């Protein structure tokens with residue numbers, strides 16, 4: 001605009017020179033003036049352009065300012081609105097970081113405190129935890145809901161073992177991850193990251209603990225927030241030149257991930273970025289998913305392995321034939337007898353080849369009996385925490401033994417009969433069984449068969465190994481938080497043996513020798529049988545307390561619940577009860593109530609009781625052991641404690657010689673006792689163990705002449721154990737610990 005004005009001025013000036021020739025001087029003067037302007041026109045144009053530029057810039061700047069003010073005011077309004085919203089929903093995505101360390105020489109510990117400082121700088125609370133001071137049994141499940149992120153910095157030591165301070169934590173975690181009583185989702189919601197410390201010169205054990213902790217947490221459904229890190233002390237191989245470098249690299253990633261989580265970001269990548277398929281985060285996620293898939297496949301392989309070694313009842317045989325890839329134990333028995341017959345008819349002892357499902361199976365000469373525990377079964381049972389002995393026996397530390405070591409109460413047998421659960425060894429000399437009960441908590445990984453067809457280990461060896469293995473398991477509790485030193489010492493001396501772990505102990509041909517050995521070491525015997533072997537019950541030497549499992553009261557429901565292998569299971573069952581009635585020592589019926597399956601059969605139960613006249617009737621609600629392809633049992637079949645009490649009351653009313661004596665609410669279990677144990681109005685359901693040992697010794701020494709009976713070794717029941725007591729069967733000497741997930745509690749053997 002200004003330049004236009006100047007041009008006009010110039011032209012105007014130029015025009016006026018030709019019209020005015022009146023005064024030459026004036027003319028000359030104005031001509032000079034114009035010439036001057038003309039000659040300096042470039043400067044003038046530049047000046048005009050400069051002025052125009054400044055004016056234009058000013059105008060733009062002023063406009064921007066006013067827009068900014070508008071935006072600002074509207075954002076303030078929005079922000080104000082937003083702040084009221086977020087105040088309302090204020091969500092905390094990460095409440096803090098718990099840094100656990102498993103360290104021997106301090107490296108992991110140092111890393112933990114360094115990391116904690118950096119987490120705090122980010123404005124998040126951080127806690128460093130020595131793994132030995134943390135009880136995963138009590139606390140870990142709570143991390144699932146605490147919104148904290150758990151970091152595990154764990155070193156590996158000799159032969160791939162955890163450091164001393166992480167021993168209990170790792171042991172617990174491993175057991176929980178393979179024990180389906182905890183359930184696959186026990187740690188669902190727990191967010192974690194693992195960094196393992198190790199040295200790659202330890203080939204075969206490199207960073208084992210880090211790998212395992214990561215795997216076990218994942219198996220319990222905890223959520224990995226990032227890939228496991230590995231620190232290598234071997235500078236030659238360390239990715240970042242040293243273990244410190246490895247940790248630093250991992251730490252940077254962790255802190256980034258933590259910040260993202262704290263902002264509420266769930267995944268590190270939305271998948272919407274321009275990089276698309278080549279996005280690094282996506283690749284990483286995929287890699288993590290693949291790793292998880294790999295692990296899942298591993299786990300699935302294991303369970304399919306378990307199913308392979310599962311064997312079936314005759315009834316199911318035909319359905320399964322096409323699917324089975326191995327010959328099961330029962331089947332093996334049938335095959336062996338037909339082989340024997342064939343051999344006899346041919347009169348030679350050559351090896352026989354059997355073809356099944358196009359596979360060729362070799363059976364050795366009859367003299368070469370097979371081992372009951374196959375390598376696959378050994379692996380499966382070991383994973384479930386069994387310590388296997390020889391080729392057909394096992395021992396396992398019961399949850400109540402652990403509980404009592406820590407002063408948290410004993411099992412229902414402690415309440416009913418005065419068993420000291422921390423001194424009790426749960427074992428079996430026969431992992432094989434003749435039933436496939438639906439509530440069997442071992443999910444049928446044990447072999448089944450109707451008679452002993454396997455190699456046999458001597459009773460002395462079984463007992464010696466069982467006690468040693470049991471003691472070793474107790475020793476692992478040394479120094480574990482909460483373990484009472486006096487109970488620990490006592491626990492090392494086995495005082496009771498519960499022959500009820502898995503399988504059918506009475507199938508072991510040397511069961512009498514085994515029981516005698518127990519008594520010779522002053523160990524009491526609690527033997528449970530499934531009421532399928534009446535002759536074996538009759539020929540059994542005296543035991544402290546003999547049980548039969550009465551899982552149902554009619555032929556049909558027994559078939560449905562126990563799924564027995566014997567075709568004549570019902571006469572065998574009734575005869576076993578009769579055989580029990582002939583015994584002079586303590587006898588017990590064990591009833592397991594499965595709601596909607598067997599609770600309605602009250603009259604038939606009372607008839608069965610009349611048949612065997614047991615001293616005691618234990619009634620407990622079935623425990624749900626998690627989903628299993630082997631059982632259709634669900635949580636809906638688990639009766640509430642009040643339902644069990646109502647059932648027991650009704651049953652006791654139908655039995656004139658029996659009354660309810662004790663209760664163990666903790667495990668949903670009640671005891672009905674014969675009134676001969678009520679002396680002068682007081683219950684004597686407990687056992688005088690010392691007296692029993694004296695009596696049984698006299699019996700043995702007299703060659704069975706000096707007999708004894710139930711009333712000779714009974715002891716008075718304490719008031720807290722009685723039905724109706726305020727303690728509901730919980731020993732007041734101990735402190736009750738409430739589990740977070742009560743449905744996963746187990747009642748004991």
Ligand SMILES: Cc1cc2nc3c(=O)[nH]c(=O)nc-3n(C[C@H](O)[C@H](O)[C@H](O)COP(=O)(O)O)c2cc1C
Pocket residue numbers: 102103104105106107108109155156157158159160161163197198199200202205206207208233243
């Ligand atoms: C006696 C000994 C045995 C070890 N055994 C292993 C092992 O089997 N596997 C492994 O990856 N690292 C092994 N390491 C390496 C340690 O895990 C590594 O030095 C780690 O940084 C130690 O951490 P800490 O100082 O927190 O205890 C072993 C170290 C020592 C001293």
Ligand code: SF4
Pocket residue numbers: 398399400401411412413414419420421422424425426498747748749
């Ligand atoms: S539940 Fe069985 S094995 Fe465990 S302490 Fe009690 S009697 Fe012993």
